[in-house]
Amino acid sequence: MFNLKLSALVFALPLVLAAPSKRALPxxxxxxxxxxxxxxxxxxxxxxxxxxxxxxxxxxxxxxxxxxxxxxxxxxxxxxxxxxxxxxxxxxxxxxxxxxxxxxxxxxxxxxxxxxxxxxxxxxxxxxxxxxxxxxxxxxxxxxxxxxxxxxxxPEPFNTTDQILERFASVGFSPPEIIALLSSHSIAGADTVDPTIPGTPFDTTPSVYDTNIFIDVLLKGFLFPGTAGNQGEVMTAVNGTLRLQSDFELARDPRTACVWQEFATNQPLMASKFAPAVxxxxxxxxxxxxxxxxxxxIPQPPALKDTPEFPPGQFLSDIQDSCAVARFPDLPTQPGPPLDIAPIPQADGGDDDS
Structure with a gap:
């Protein structure tokens, strides 16, 4: 059986969420x-x-x-x-x-x-x-x-795109719906892909459901946040983040690249497609x-005014453009020194490889 230790996780200032109303509920x-x-x-x-x-x-x-x-x-x-x-x-x-x-x-x-x-x-x-x-x-x-x-x-992060698309298709999911589900990686991290660096967020700054994951995965990778040679991991473009092989390949496959690119600059669309897919x-x-x-x-999550941007020091020339019918748009670049994303503070012993 699983260990029954409770989490002692403490993050930044918590949001105050309204308790679900019992009135007029079935x-x-x-x-x-x-x-x-x-x-x-x-x-x-x-x-x-x-x-x-x-x-x-x-x-x-x-x-x-x-x-x-x-x-x-x-x-x-x-x-x-x-x-x-x-x-x-x-x-x-x-x-x-x-x-x-x-x-x-x-x-x-x-x-x-x-x-x-x-x-x-x-x-x-x-x-x-x-x-x-x-x-x-x-x-x-x-x-x-x-x-x-x-x-x-x-599906595993080292599976081929064909294997992933076939697995989802067997239970009725289309390629665009698969990419919509991957929006969850915008708030997720990994412990077990590279166990030397627990809590490493995927190609994004965690805890905000935004477009960063879809932008950053298209950037040319040039570093590993920890050790190299891990199954299911490829080089990332932002220090402190981990890039899954499956994300990398889905972002560049002709069957899914244009949906991936569309989400990169349209956070409301990303959110609107994620909800029905889930x-x-x-x-x-x-x-x-x-x-x-x-x-x-279920309470309504807080709103976010998302402005798609390239990470500091990265530009349109760093994007590996993969959509055959539309060029990736030229976005502003965030000011400041290159990002170095901190690991996600862990629940008591918790892992998270969404």
């Missing part, structure tokens, strides 16, 4: 309002930090566990109920610490919420303190999972007609 949703309040106040604590990153990661790793060939229950909470099996999967490396962070909250409320609903509720709530993030819908009523997910269903992910393996829309439990 009964299925009203009983979950105390769970949502507890997660907002005592797990996420109003910050877009490591606990939020981990909860968002769980949405994906739980839901993608379904295949028309080998089965699986999809977004059913099996990653919690059958954690001894699923945490042994290579692609779920690091999730033991995520479950150590969020697991006590599920055990506290398991009499009123299924493991599948808990994963999706926590993931939707995790974005509430991330400036610029969209509000993600949440549906409740998932039955308990029947079995562990089969292995080898979670909802679709959260319903894999479920009959939506048997679920209840409890989206009223």
């Amino acid at each position: 009964a299925e949703c009203a009983k979950l309002a105390p769970v949502a309040e507890d997660l907002l106040e005592n797990l996420f604590e109003g910050v877009c930090g490591d606990s939020a990153h981990g909860a968002l990661r769980l949405i994906f790793h739980d839901a993608i566990g379904i295949s028309p060939v080998v089965g699986g229950g999809g977004a059913d909470g099996s990653i919690i109920t059958f954690n001894e099996t699923e945490l042994a999967f290579e692609a779920n490396d690091g999730l033991d610490d995520v479950l150590a962070d969020v697991g006590p909250f599920f055990l506290k409320h398991q009499n009123v919420i299924s493991s599948g609903d808990f994963v999706q509720l926590a993931g939707a709530l995790s974005l509430a303190a991330c400036p610029g993030a969209p509000k993600v819908q949440f549906f409740a009523g998932r039955p308990p999972p029947k079995a562990a997910s089969p292995n080898f269903l979670v 909802l679709k992910l959260s319903l894999l393996g479920q009959d939506v007609n048997k679920l209840t829309d409890c989206s009223a439990l």
